Amino acid sequence: MGRGLLSEAETARLKWRGIPDRQLLELEARQRKRVTALEEMLHREREELEAIIDAMSSTPLQHEVEFGSVHAPAGYSTRMTWKDKIILVMTEAKRPLLAREIGPVLVAWEPLFLQSMEVDNAVSVHLSQLVKAGAVVRQKRKGRGAYLYSVAE
Numbered sequence: 001m002g003r004g005l006l007s008e009a010e011t012a013r014l015k016w017r018g019i020p021d022r023q024l025l026e027l028e029a030r031q032r033k034r035v036t037a038l039e040e041m042l043h044r045e046r047e048e049l050e051a052i053i054d055a056m057s058s059t060p061l062q063h064e065v066e067f068g069s070v071h072a073p074a075g076y077s078t079r080m081t082w083k084d085k086i087i088l089v090m091t092e093a094k095r096p097l098l099a100r101e102i103g104p105v106l107v108a109w110e111p112l113f114l115q116s117m118e119v120d121n122a123v124s125v126h127l128s129q130l131v132k133a134g135a136v137v138r139q140k141r142k143g144r145g146a147y148l149y150s151v152a153e
Contacts, residue, residue: 096148
């Protein structure tokens with residue numbers, strides 16, 4: 001019997017002929033899992049595509065309008081004191097920081113205001129005050145010249 005006379009659907013069914021029902025049920029279950037996983041992945045990819053399209057065509061976020069950046073955390077405000085900003089940077093980092101690591105984070109969070117300032121000098125002064133007040137702990141690094149700063153608990 002020549003396969004040229006069969007339709008594509010009939011030809012596809014032929015490869016599953018002769019396989020025991022139990023094996024077919026296992027194959028069906030496995031195939032359903034794969035199809036479900038592919039559908040979920042396709043759904044996530046479509047959501048990501050929608051987010052990209054929205055980002056290209058939408059107006060700036062309120063956070064971006066206020067601070068010039070979307071990188072600032074939700075609790076950040078331009079009305080915070082320098083000391084509060086420094087403590088927030090250290091809290092968000094969740095690790096001890098060098099003094100020179102704090103300034104670039106603040107500039108990234110508030111580029112419109114802080115670009116024209118000497119941020120590193122201001123951070124240094126306020127870090128010293130925070131250490132004296134006991135709000136920040138300074139740790140010496142063995143064999144290194146710089147200190148690590150972390151929020152006191």
